[in-house]
Amino acid sequence: MARILLSLLMFCCLSLHAQNVITRDIPTPNASDLGKYGEVPVSYFTGQPNISIPLNTYYFKGYPLSIYLQYDACGVLVNSLPGWTGHNWTLIAGGSITRIQKNVPDEWKQQKRTKYGEFHNYFENPNRINEGDPVSDVTFSDDFKTYDLEPDVFVFNFQGKTGKFIYGNDGQWKVISEDNIDVLFDVKDESNYISPFIPNYPCKSSVKAVPKCIKGFTLRDDKGYVYIFGGDNSCIDYGINFFSQVQDNQNDSFIAKTWYLTKIKDKYGNTVFRFNYERGPFIAQFINSYNSLLTNDNAEYGGLTGTMFASSLESNAIFPYGGMLNSPVYLKSIIPGESEPLATFESSYIPLTTDELYPNLNLNNHPVCQTPANSGLELFMYLCYNGYGSKYSQFRYGGPYTIKDKTILKxxxxxxxxxxxFPTYSIELKYNYNNRMHLDEVKIIYGKESMSYQMVYNNFHHLPNDYLSQASDHWGYYNGMNSNSYNNFNKEVNDCSSNGQLTTLYYPTGGYTTFLFEHNTYGAYCDNYTNHLIEPAAKKTFTGGLRIKEICDFDGMNKSPVRKRIFSYNIPGSERSSGQLCALPLYSFRASTSTSFSKNTSVVPLSNTFGPHVGYSYVTVTEADHSSNCYHYSNISDYPNIMPGRTWGSTPPTRTDHSYLYGKILDESTYSSDGKLIEKAVYSYTKNPIIDKIQTTDLIWNKPNSYVTPFYTGSIYYYDIPKFNLLAKETTTYIGSHQQTNTDNYEYTLKSLPLSLPYSHRSWINVISGHAKSRLGKTQRTVYEYPFDDYRASATAYQTTKYFNLSPIGTKNYYNSTLINGEQTIYKMINDSVSVPSMKIRINRDLSVDTIETYLAYSKKFYEVSAYKPYNKSITKTGVSWGGYPEYVGYQEANCDNPRKSESWYYWTNSGKLTDVLYPNGNFMTYYYDSFDRLIEATDVFGNITQRIKYHTRKNEK
Incomplete structure (x- = not known):
């Protein structure tokens, strides 16, 4: 009878409120800063200028390593802790891979299961979502209890290369990047996993081991350079839910969040640079995370008398915060090869306690603390418990816990x-702690000499000192509208978001640049449910963050700028903003016929998974003389996101994100000061750039309590894997009434390449195979040949299959379809299967071949050419290199009665500066540098000055 009655139930929705999934994945401040530049491109498309301070560029074995500071000009996120270089500044020196966790970590092996049987992580069953009927509720309800069906996303940023990679349903790594990157991580190799820096659960009575984490990744670029991230616990950031460090908790443990670059190697396995790190004390990070769930089931017996009513209310209003306990590492030194350190990094502790960063946070209000049987010692074991020697206390600031301390955040x-x-100079970073830590000065010092970069900001002291402030707009920027009520807060954008923004940057030369920023705007937005792009009645609507409005460059001697640029983001000839917003803020939605959610942060992401929240289709840059350039970029309207195959619970759908296709230049127009079109370039791209897909789901099976009907929320969606190519560029130049059009056409080779080393796997590659230039009816075309084109020669193929070197091995040049000439490098095997160039040949017009150079000998380690024969076969040239620079170069003419020799000698500093050159004729040149390694003078063998350079440097006054 119960079954019959239940089948007749009819559900209706009552007034409902609120649910927020508490964020469980907050990266450390340094990792978060580095991750920005893997997520959002620095370009006019986002309204962001490239503001950076160069610190050092060092070459070793031909590899350039740049160290600099990068500024994020979007505005200060009011509740984001500063990294170790202060708000919005990031040190770019090595690189990192940061995990965006989806569901549980891909490698997670759950230790304690009370029911449902064994849990299977994503690495074990990446294709589970594709098996059977993916839209079967029964299948999902079973799978959610025993399988992780959603892969993590790994964001990388190193040496100018950015992107993401995801483990595909087919068991191969999929890379989303403009660069050719090969990911080396065999998920089945147990040696690729490591116990965390704290290897046991927080228990007094046992030492049960926690699950192992990913030890690190190895990435290769298309020149064969190898980048090793992680490898041991000294170079991995870990994190755990702050409220999971409870005694005897065996469900949560520290998870590897970020892996830092530890080594760069060349394709032959030689170390080019090493990066060393040290672990710092714990960091406590908290976020506003109010959530509540009110579920009402109102059921009537169809045709019968009586009703049934079930209600459930869940809320964290008593303690509306989420948090992470992170254990970060910090860069300590950079070492070229096996030599002395190039750079060492010295750090200290900020003069602000964590309690001062969160002045209104009271951990005693957490519900678990209200349970009589609990105490702080049992709740926050990693911060309080002193057992196991110094296992926990060694990672704390201040050492062992003492009972007299009033707060564990100490x-x-x-x-x-x-x-x-650095070897010849040092750099000091000076900070201001007026409310918030921000970089004030970068001082370059050599002995008693110094020069500085200095910064001026807009009202940094107006920002709140509370990092759990309610005074933020929808996107997290400051709006000054503080509220103590989660049901009545103002998150609109206003002028307060410019507080803390950089306004002036002074240079060591005495010059300076001023920056004027304004609010981001949009003229169209993407509907959260239909994915349609909608133009509101208002032509401009403010959205979060800032964009550049004006840049003025001054030489420091004149009051007028030497250059002034003004930026406009409207559709040309219109007052409508060209900004396209990826989503509108949404704070509640109906999850089923009986349940809806709302919260104090948007329930839909306000930025794309892989891009900014707003991008501009048009940007016009006007110079002081009124000449201008107008840039047209791809945007949501050109490559809309894709709706999921199915969504449950009327939730805003998880769309297939295409934001990595945005910001591509579509056309560029140059105008004279009188408004006449001078030149226009039009760009064409791949029409269908998607080469692969990953199917996944973020479905959640919800059952608030035993009285309420369970329901699903979420979607089945895809990650699209693109390879996006420029196919043509058409440039038209206008001269009076005449015009001339030149065209560049490009061809590419796109393929999934089988690779055998270090283990069998496949990697998508995308390389240019041809470039044709058409001018005045004539066409010049270059065709490129690659190692993978010639599998007949194992030595040549090794460049790709073993080293992942995708550099061209040959070219052929055509003029109006007629072969003119070409070149090709032939490879050979030496020293136990090492592939090196054997000779370089020239292909003539009649297809005959000449040998240009024959390579006779190589250095033993880096396999640099030490002897070769040029086209004149009677001459052998020899050379010795050190640190990537030639130390000795000479030649010897053989097969003669009187052999002739000629030698040149080069002398270098440890930082790669050329100091002396001895030429075969006896001439001797000497080069002199100042304290900052800048060339100031050159003299000949007689001491005569052949060149002298003076630099204009004066003290800046803010």
Whole structure:
């Protein structure tokens, strides 16, 4: 009878409120700063200028390593802790891979299961979502209890290369990047996993081991350079839910969040650069995370008398915060090869306690603390418990816990980068702590000499000192509208978001640049449910963050700028903003016929998974003389996101994100000061750039309690894997009434390449195979040949299959379809299967071949050419290199009665500066540098000055 009655139930919705999934994945401040540049491109498309301070560029074995500071000009996120270089500044020196966790970590092996049987992580069953009927509720309800069906996303940023990679349903890594990147991580190899820096659960009575984490990744670029991230616990950031460090908790443990670059190797396995790190004290990070769920089931017996009513209310209003306990590492030194350190990094602790960063946070209000049987010692074991010797206390700020301490947050602290030491000079970073830590000066020091970069900001002291402030707009930027009520807060954008923004940057030369920013705007937005692009009645609507409006460059001697640029983001000839918003803020939605959610942060992401929240289709840059350039970029309207195959619970759908296709230049127009079109370039791209897909789901099976009907929320969606190519560029130049059009056409080879080393796997590659230039009816065309084109020669193929070197091995040049000439490099095997160039040949017009150079000998380690024969076969040239620079170069003419020799000698500093050259004729040149490694003078063998350079440097006054 119960079955019959239940089948007749009819459900209706009552007034409902609120649910927020508490964020469980907050990266450390340094990792978060580095991750920005893997997520959002620095370009006019986002309204962001490229503001950076160069610190050092060092070449070793031909590899350039740049160290600099990068500024994020979007505005200050009011509740994001500063990294070790202060708000919005990021040290770019090595690189990192940061995990965006989806569901549980891909490698997670759950230790304690009370029911449902064994849990299977994503690495074990990446294709589970594709098996059977993916839209079967029964299948999903079973799978959710025993399988992780959603892969993590790994964001990388190193040496100018950015992107993401995801483990595909077919068991191959999929890379989303403009670069050719090969990911080396065999998920089945147990040696690729490591126990965390704290290897046991927080227990007094046992030492049960926690699950192992990913030890690190190895990435290769298309020149064969190898980048090793992680490898041991000294170079991995870990994190755990702050409220999971409870005694005897065996469900949560520290998870590897970020892996830092530890080594760069060449394709032959030689170390080019090493990066060393040290672990700092714990960092406590918290977020506003109010959530509640009110579920009402109102059921009537169809045709019968009586009703049934079930209600459930869940809320975290008593303690509306989420948090992470992170254990970060910090860069300590950079070492070229096996030599002395190039750079060492000195840091200290910021003069602000964690309690001062969160002045209104009271951990005692957490519900678990209200349970009589619990105490702080049992709840926050990693910060309080002193057992196991120094296992926990060694990672705290201040050491062992003492009962007299009023707050456990005393044992957490942020660090600050104070100084960078190079062999010939050092750099000191000065900060201001007026409300918030921000970089004030970068001082370059050599002995008693110094020069500085100095910064001026807009009202940094107006920002709140509370990092759990309610005074933020929808996107997290400051709006000054504080509220203590989660049901009545104002998140609109206003002028307060410019507080803390950089306004002036002074240079060591005495010159300076001023920046004027304004609010981002949009003229169209993407509907959260239909994915349609909608133009509101208002032509411009403010959205979060800032964009550049004006840049003025001054030489420091004149009051007028030497250059002034003004930026406009409207559709040309219109007052409508060209900004396209990826989503509108949404704070509640109906999850089923009986349940809806709302919260104090948007329930839909306000930025794309892989891009900014707003991008501009048109940007016009006007110079002081009124000449201008107008740039047209691809945007949501050109490559809309894709709706999921199915969505449950009327939730806003998880769309297939295409934001990595945005910001491509479509056309560029140059105008004279009188408004006449001078030149226009039009760009064409791949029409269908998607080469692969990953199917996944973020479905959640919800059952608030035993009285309420369970329901699903979420979607089945895809990650699209693109390879996006420029196919043509058409440039038209206008001269009076005449015009001339030149065209560049490009061809590419796109393929999934089988690779055998270090283990069998496949990697998508995308390389240019041809480039044709058409001018005045004539066409010049270059065709490129690659190692993978010639599998008949194992030595040549090794460049790709073993080293992942995708550099061209040959070219052929055509003029109006007629072969003119070409070149090709032939490879050979030496020293136990090492592939090196054997000779370089020239292909003539009649297809005959000449040998240009024959390579006779190589250095033993880096396999640099030490002897070769040019086209004149009677001459052998020899050379010795050190640190990537030639130390000795000479030649010897053989087969003659009087052999002739000629030698040149080169002398270098440790930092790669050329100091002396001895030529075969006896001439001797000497080069002199100042304290900052800048060339100031050159003299000949007689001491005569052949060149002298003076630099204009004066003290800046803010």
């Amino acid at each position: 044992y957490t602290r942020l660090k600050v980068l104070d100084k960078i030491k």
